[in-house]
Amino acid sequence: MSQKHNHLYKCLGEVISSRRKQLGMSQKDLSEKSGVDRVFISNLEQGKRKPSFGAIHDIAQGLRLKYSRFVGKCEQCVEESA
Numbered sequence: 001m002s003q004k005h006n007h008l009y010k011c012l013g014e015v016i017s018s019r020r021k022q023l024g025m026s027q028k029d030l031s032e033k034s035g036v037d038r039v040f041i042s043n044l045e046q047g048k049r050k051p052s053f054g055a056i057h058d059i060a061q062g063l064r065l066k067y068s069r070f071v072g073k074c075e076q077c078v079e080e081s082a
Helices: 002-020 029-036 038-045 053-060 067-079
Strands: none
Touching: 002 029, 002 038, 029 038, 029 053, 038 053, 038 067, 053 067
């Protein structure tokens, strides 16, 4: 995996963690709201896993974000740290 992709997954994890904390949710709460396994969410937040489009969609819904807004936040993170 390229360095660029590693950074993208790191940003994805940062966006998930930041939004989840902003909403006062635990990983377990997000897991219940999104239907995505809590361990998977933990691994995403650490940049250790590569989610499918479906998982990203489900997590975005759990975080009360539109899919496009969620991906936009990830893109913004990548651009800001470039």
